[in-house]
Amino acid sequence: MAEEEVQVFGFRSGPFSLRVELALKLKAVDYQHIEEDLLNNKSDLLLKYNPIYKKVPVLVHNGNPISESLVILEYIEHNWTHNPIFPAHPYDRALARFWAKFIDDTVVPAVHKISGSTEEEREKAIEEAQKTLEPLENELGNKKFFGGEEIGLVDIVGLILAGWIPAIEEALGFELLNTHKLPNLKKWTEEFVNHRVAKQVMPQKDALVAFLKNVVLNRKN
């Protein structure tokens, strides 16, 4: 097989970029990370490769650019079939896709709503996000990961919960996941960040807390 060129245009503190990087790491695919300065100076290549959304992540495989993290994950699974991240059975694949989409369409906006809330709105936003997380809590059940014994599609898409929620909780001083209300998800966040591959790509919590505090601070000024 000819040598492959795999590049990820990403953002180190960005959960969407990390989905792509984690999937490649799980499959032991070598790639080059190209850090984008999203706030101040997007590169010409990013604008060329993702002219519609001008966002990371973009996977460039042998010169062909692909945008949108869920689309990229499908491509990665199709191209590098070893260490599968999708379930084998078609019905299980459909369920995994459903939950991945649920995280993006429903959970992520609910969590964003907390971090964008005023202090008066916060309690209600937290309650709503907890309610939104309940179906995921039930879906996870007693499994170690959504993918079973190994990290799979839903875990990868859900890394925003494993890495960012604990950091947002600390940065903003509230509690969303706890052993009383969402014990399975709470346990899962710990399993996730300690997973032998995930811990190589996930940002350190302290760095993330500092980053988030800075974002919130700048927003207030």
Place this chain on the structure above:
Amino acid sequence: MAEEEVQVFGFRSGPFSLRVELALKLKAVDYQHIEEDLLNNKSDLLLKYNPIYKKVPVLVHNGNPISESLVILEYIEHNWTHNPIFPAHPYDRALARFWAKFIDDTVVPAVHKISGSTEEEREKAIEEAQKTLEPLENELGNKKFFGGEEIGLVDIVGLILAGWIPAIEEALGFELLNTHKLPNLKKWTEEFVNHRVAKQVMPQKDALVAFLKNVVLNRKN
């Protein structure tokens, strides 16, 4: 092969349900349509099969329910591989998924914004929707369908444009697609509704116009 049971819980005037029905028709898969009364009386089965969103479409295959039209289309392609609706090459598949997601995330909300706009807001909403449609116009180019000579994933997801935009235009009295601004898409809507299979499932324009006028009228009252 054992006999299969394929049911679609849908809504005859609903573009998301029709995606699923069109994909099954293109593959000549027999199925039972179960009409849901979404406004007044959702069935217990719908609530059981899609407890999260309580929405159509739901595909039930041998007793296993799947929700979310894009997820269902992936499942249909995987299960009934003849008459493929996805491109064969992995990169082309990724692009088709990107455009399908673009329609749902970006185009559909822009079109909704028009139908929900006041008369004062309308002109601006139309201009914005036209701008949103430009990348699709360029992607289509001179091809008959997004899928080439045959209807493919992007066409199926885009049926909301082919069937509903002309009906919304007539019901509300404005012009979004025209031979001057978006000539490729304009031509495509005509090709689409005349396609030998699509025309079997697409609602008649007159019926749709009447339905939409009724919805708008009820909203005003």
